[in-house]
Amino acid sequence: MERGFDGSYLPQQVGTFSYSKTGGFIVSGTSYTSELCFGDINCKFVTVYGVDQVSADNWLYDTNGAYGIIGAGPRSHIWEGFVDNETKKASYSIELARVHIFSSS
């Protein structure tokens, strides 16, 4: 069974949030400073929003919510280390394979 975020090891509580809108959710909870390791790329201390209460689930209703959602917006830590110091730009591309939704072939 997936246990989710329990605040154990390292995280330090830094605040609370209420009715925050993100990715179709409306959520409330407690924010922490925690370490996030993304793939094999890097580890970094970031503010993580631990959701204690979901008030709305408009996009992923009846769908697994994974362990959470990593923010990859323009101000996300994800881009630190990828910003060219001359152009001030970071760039990325998305290439998804086709997923066969209705058949296994």
Next chain:
Amino acid sequence: MGRNSPIWKILGSPTTMEYDIYMTNFNSWTFAKPDYVASTPRSVMNVGTFSTDYTSSMSSSTFAPRDVSTYLFELLEFGFGKTDETAQTEYYEDLKNTDDAAYGFWANSTSLALNFRGLGLPSIEFKKFMNLLSIISKGESTCIAAKSGYCVLSDTCDAYYATGLWDYDFKINFGHASTENYIRVPLASFAANSDAEGGLCAIFVEFLDDRFDDSKTIIFGGMFFQSIYAQYTMAGVNAVSVTLFENLNALPQTYVGSKTYATSESVFKIPTAVLNSYALTDRNGLPSFAASVAGITDYNQYFYLDFGSSHTYVWSTTCETTSIG
């Protein structure tokens, strides 16, 4: 220790006032050089004389304050980058506080201060350093651009030896100098595993709030002197000079001299990364990616990505749903 300090009366009011700063490193630099051994066991200041460990035949940089009655020094060059002795090349990004509009009288100035910890950079230069450090640490650095802010890496200092992080240094060339020599001080000079940061590696390049005049200069604090031995001479109002030598305790890449190198291509190359979606948990075109968040004890954690938000949300073990939209 200024020329009007009572300490000189205690010493008989000499015509020429001399003192030096001879520091050892307070934390072992084995993280940057595994077989590092310090030459001297403790830090000392000699007042009224200089250490005999350093002689005039050694390479040094001697310079004077840029203005009478100030202890501000002129910076001709100040950059962060790397010198490759093998390839005989160098590359440095300028970090000099040149912005006249922001810094006015204090533009292009620096001070040497034992009562400051690391390397103080005014806000414009601090933010540029943040970006450069983030690139060479592949995003593992976190810097706070606020008063008392500095940078922290996400592991202990020795973990970055293999990445080449400790090959980077600061290149400094002082104005009003009687020599052509410049100085290179390793980034490691300002690094230490910090108790305040849970034992993680802190880079004490520190934010200076340039709304205040005393924070518009670049400040070389105590950690600078772990790499550089300094001799101060004050013979009168117009005869103040500082001579800097490579500290006998310094790491090998520390340098005082005048060697010139060809400029290489940038040593701040943006890394590229390929994030593969997590095949085990992909659900009908809803890709998830492997990551881990401290505070979740499960293995094989997976997350969705949201390009519309910069915040990261995780579901708590006690998460409840009050209504479904």
